[in-house]
Amino acid sequence: xxxxxxxxxxxxxxxxxxxxxxxxxxxxxxxxxxxxxxxxxxxxxxxxxxxxxxxxxxxxxxxxxxxxxxxxxxxxxxxxxxxxxxxxxxxxxxxxxxxxxxxxxxxxxxxxxxxxxxxxxxxxxxxxxxxxxxxxxxxxxxxxxxxxxxxxxxxxxxxxxxxxxxxxxxxxxxxxxxxxxxxxxxxxxxxxxxxxxxxxxxxxxxxxxxxxxxxxxxxxxxxxxxxxxxxxxxxxxxxxxxxxxxxxxxxxxxxxxxxxxxxxxxxxxxxxxxxxxxxxx
DNA sequence: GCCGTTTCCTGAAAGC
DNA sequence: TGCTTTCAGGAAACGG
Numbered sequence: 001x002x003x004x005x006x007x008x009x010x011x012x013x014x015x016x017x018x019x020x021x022x023x024x025x026x027x028x029x030x031x032x033x034x035x036x037x038x039x040x041x042x043x044x045x046x047x048x049x050x051x052x053x054x055x056x057x058x059x060x061x062x063x064x065x066x067x068x069x070x071x072x073x074x075x076x077x078x079x080x081x082x083x084x085x086x087x088x089x090x091x092x093x094x095x096x097x098x099x100x101x102x103x104x105x106x107x108x109x110x111x112x113x114x115x116x117x118x119x120x121x122x123x124x125x126x127x128x129x130x131x132x133x134x135x136x137x138x139x140x141x142x143x144x145x146x147x148x149x150x151x152x153x154x155x156x157x158x159x160x161x162x163x164x165x166x167x168x169x170x171x172x173x174x175x176x177x178x179x180x181x182x183x184x185x186x187x188x189x190x191x192x193x194x195x196x197x198x199x200x201x202x203x204x205x206x207x208x209x210x211x212x213x214x215x216x217x218x219x220x221x222x223x224x225x226x227x228x229x230x231x232x233x234x235x236x237x238x239x240x241x242x243x244x245x246x247x248x249x250x251x252x253x254x255x256x257x258x259x260x261x262x263x264x265x266x267x268x269x270x271x272x273x274x275x276x277x278x279x280x281x
Numbered sequence: 282g283c284c285g286t287t288t289c290c291t292g293a294a295a296g297c
Numbered sequence: 298t299g300c301t302t303t304c305a306g307g308a309a310a311c312g313g
Contacts, residue, residue: 003307033289053307082307083307084290084308085290085305086290086292113290113291113292114292114305114306115289115290116289116290116291116307116308131308131309132307132308132309158283158284159284162285165308174306175305265284266285266287266306267307268304268305268306
């Protein structure tokens with residue numbers, strides 16, 4: 001399932017395929033999921049950004065010269081894409097192609113087997129309809145992610161894993177990297193109110209895990225290479241570096257105790273009961 | 282305001 | 298072997 005590293009890998013891969021091209025037509029079959037895409041037609045993609053797990057395609061204002069009306073009805077726009085759990089871009093259509101971006105130089109296909117992905121066109125920077133994006137915390141691999149602020153927020157947080165998954169303290173951390181970061185920092189997933197030492201360790205762990213995952217091109221899970229693939233079908237490699245995620249019953253790489261799997265806030269959660277003990281506060 | 286639950290959706294895996 | 302059931306999960310909506 002794509003988290004920040006997978007989304008960043010996707011961003012880098014589709015950038016050369018879309019930037020500078022004109023979106024001539026956007027085709028899909030689910031207007032309630034893929035909203036206002038018609039507004040993007042006729043616009044040029046000027047850049048592709050990312051916030052957390054969202055891709056943000058910057059769209060230039062429509063050219064006035066083509067039409068009598070001349071006016072740009074909607075101003076600067078952005079095309080948002082969330083990959084959901086199984087979303088990704090490909091150069092060829094497939095059985096799970098949900099949205100086709102036709103450009104003046106060929107088409108790019110958004111495939112999403114389980115349809116959890118989202119595509120929407122909004123006014124530039126207007127994320128009111130996407131609360132998570134609207135309240136998105138700092139990017140973990142930039143200087144915007146400040147340890148002092150993170151420590152301060154963590155001091156009053158509820159259960160740490162769901163707190164991380166909310167995207168508010170830091171962006172882009174999903175189920176896999178939450179489990180991995182908590183294991184690395186030796187913090188129980190249900191721990192509340194982290195002290196400064198714990199929060200500092202978690203801060204460092206998040207940066208380390210995210211950095212390593214981005215460099216590895218993200219994780220692929222499941223048999224045969226996994227659900228997540230880059231646009232060219234290449235798998236990420238980070239799954240080979242997982243320490244606890246999907247490792248229930250296997251020995252903790254640090255202490256040798258058995259990794260356990262529990263459900264916390266409706267999420268499969270993996271941790272080492274020996275290394276990651278919960279403190280009463 | 283914060284938390285937990287339900288919903289969306291469908292492939293994969295487990296169960297029969 | 299093949300059918301049916303269960304599970305996975307990011308984010309939003311809803312309930313308490």
